[in-house]
Amino acid sequence: MKRVAIVGGGIAGLAAAYELEKQRLAGADLDWQLYEASERLGGTVSTTRIEGFVLEDGPDGWVTEKPWARDLAVELGLKDELISSNDATRKTYILIDGKLEAMPGGMRMMVPESLESLEGCALFTEAARAAYAAELARADELKASAPTEDESVSSFVRRHFGEEVLEKIGAPLLSGVFGGDVAKLSVQAVMAGFVTMEREQGSLIAAVQAKLKARGNKPHPPIFTSLRRGMGSLVEAIVAKLPAERIHLSQPAMSLKREGKLWCLKTMKGTGKAKRHFQRVLLATPIDATKVLLESLSAEAAALVPNDASSAVLATFCWKPEAASQFLVPTGFGFLVPPDASATESLLAATFADQKFPGRVPEGCKVIRAFFGGASAAALMEQSDEAVTAAALKQLRAIFGELPQPEASLTTVRRWPRSLPQYAVGHLERMAKLETLVGELGGIKLLGNAYRGVGVPDLVRDSRAAVRAEY
Ligand SMILES: Cc1cc2nc3c(=O)[nH]c(=O)nc-3n(C[C@H](O)[C@H](O)[C@H](O)COP(=O)(O)OP(=O)(O)OC[C@H]3O[C@@H](n4cnc5c(N)ncnc54)[C@H](O)[C@@H]3O)c2cc1C
Incomplete structure (x- = not known):
């Protein structure tokens, strides 16, 4: 029998537990246990329901284009609970000089679907509108000079649309999702779609327009999807499928060591310590805890886990x-x-x-x-x-x-x-190295938002795929 430890009970750890439990019920010869440091499951995913208000403590939904959270919700019986964002009245504002200025309609992040939509938009100066128009005209030049190396989001946006668009939309949009500094964020890691568009078409506006054309009259799916009773109901629905005796709350993992062919996981339990052995360990912990657990196994691997x-x-x-x-x-x-x-x-x-x-x-x-x-x-x-x-x-x-x-x-x-x-410049390359080094340890897998996407759907996809690949 394969004994598997999951460390961390955020959405990444829970999605892995759900998939392992499915495999176990289907007859796989495995035994899994989940260790969570805090008194509750879900990590950043949490909803407060009070006096008829559904208040999200962390994520409030997910990008509909990424199907994996929805698929899981449907599988968990939450189909009737799915709700769509109110796109008919969708508008995002940017605070400029103390005033809220609406972003023009029809934007794919900082890329407009048409130059006409920018006309009369108070957010941009004439110079920014001219930079947008020029981007479309510079398609060949941008394609020919598309870098193969990674670069920062700020450098990428600046090359296409100039400083004003970077400051007014690029930086706030990206910082809003990644909380970070666009001068450090890796464009290949956080805007891979736009990087591909640049390589194929040069101009991002031209590429967005081509996509729209190819789409024809098909209706747009809602931009965001969520759950009627909040994102916490995704956690509750997963937990309802997991045997309680396999979940160990208030048991932070303290260390991980090789003992013979097994991994020895030490956790804090009350005032004492507990020690158990496993063939496989799925580390779904935040970066600081992951670094501590990896450090004695491979300092080189620990150093590759993002720092910021x-x-x-x-x-x-x-x-x-x-x-x-x-x-x-x-x-x-x-x-x-x-x-x-x-x-x-x-x-x-x-x-x-x-x-x-x-x-x-x-x-x-x-x-x-x-x-x-x-x-x-x-x-x-x-x-x-x-x-x-x-x-x-x-x-x-x-x-x-x-x-x-x-x-x-x-x-x-x-x-x-x-x-x-933070997915800093060079992130994808470092993650490939990290995966190789961790793979060489044998039986450990890193899950969670530090590696292959920060969104809830990315984590659900990643954790479920990791389990399916092996069990
Ligand atoms: C404010 C905010 C808003 C967001 N909004 C959205 C959104 O709208 N849509 C979207 O898709 N994404 C959103 N995200 C991103 C997404 O919510 C997170 O990336 C995701 O929930 C992280 O899940 P995780 O399982 O990787 O980590 P976490 O949720 O951090 O879970 C890690 C778990 O590990 C536990 N742990 C820590 N140390 C140990 C240890 N030593 N031993 C055992 N357990 C340990 C922690 O207690 C925690 O429960 C948002 C994030 C934030 C912070």
């Missing part, structure tokens, strides 16, 4: 109908703030949660989720909930004017320290 990770601090505010009717929130999903390295408590983004997905709040209520990332999140991480909410409200008030006081009992603050690993 961005933190997130979220403050969510709810207003019941009477207070909600006293202020206006523009139609749309939320706004992004161009990163400013000198600002210490600057929001990175905010979501108009009641407008992004249907049915998240009782009739007539409003919810804004404010998101601090990067240096601001690091600065606020150790501060009190009151300090975090005060910092967020101050900025929201500067934008929306005199916001009424949000419901105190519904205000939440969540901290996710070092939760978003």
Whole structure:
């Protein structure tokens, strides 16, 4: 019988456990156990449900284009729970000089589907519109000079559209997802689709237009998908399929050593330690824990695990109908703030949660989720909930004017320290080396958001594929 340990009970570890349990029930001769450091499962995926409000503590949905989270949800019996983002009223704003300026419609990240959509858009100066037009005209030159080496997101966006587009849309969009610095992020790792487009067509605008044309009249799927009762219901549905006796909460892994042909995993259990042996170990831990566990096995491998990770601090505010009717929130999903390295408590983004997905709040209520990332999140991480909410409200008030006081009992603050690993330039190459080195150890596999994608669908795909490949 193969004994398998899963270390870490975030969505990556849980998806692996689900797949292992499926294989076991189908007759595979295996025994798996999952060790989670905290008292709960799900990691960053967590939903607070209170007084009819569905408040997301971490991810609030997933990109529909990536089918793997949906597939899992359907398999778990959640088909009727799937909801689509309110795309008919989809708009994203960028905070420029204290004002929310709408991004033009029909954008694929920073790439417009047509130059016409940029006309009359207050977000861009004439120079930025000219840079967009020039990109289309420079297709041959861009194709001929497409680099084979990796480069930063900022260098890639700047080459195509210039500094203004990078600062106003490129940086806030990417920082909003990866929490990181576009001057360091690897374009090959985080925007692989655009890199391919550049190689094939030179101009990204031309490539996006060609895709649209090929698509014809097929309706666009919703941009985001989520679950009626929140992302936490994905975790709950997985956990419901797993035998409780295989899950060990509050048991952080402390060390991993080779003993003969087996891996010896030591965990903290209460005030003592527990030691168990396994043939296989799936490490689905955040980067700092993974580095500690790998260090004594292969310092070289440990060093290849990403070092930098961005933190997130979220403050969510709810207003019941009477207070909600006293202020206006523009139609749309939320706004992004161009990163400013000198600002210490600057929001990175905010979501108009009641407008992004249907049915998240009782009739007539409003919810804004404010998101601090990067240096601001690091600065606020150790501060009190009151300090975090005060910092967020101050900025929201500067934008929306005199916001009424949000419901105190519904205000939440969540901290996710070092939760978003940075895929720095050269990431894919380092990950290939890391995979080889870890493969040589025999029986260990690295799962989680540090390697092959940070989104929930990526992690579900990756963990399930890793298990299917071997068991
Ligand atoms: C604020 C925020 C918003 C996001 N929004 C979205 C979104 O809308 N859509 C989307 O697709 N993605 C989103 N993401 C990304 C996505 O949610 C994460 O990448 C993903 O949930 C990470 O899952 P994971 O299992 O890799 O890690 P984690 O969720 O970090 O889980 C790791 C687990 O390992 C445990 N652990 C740590 N050390 C040990 C140890 N020594 N032993 C045992 N266990 C240990 C931890 O307690 C934790 O439970 C968001 C992320 C953040 C932070």
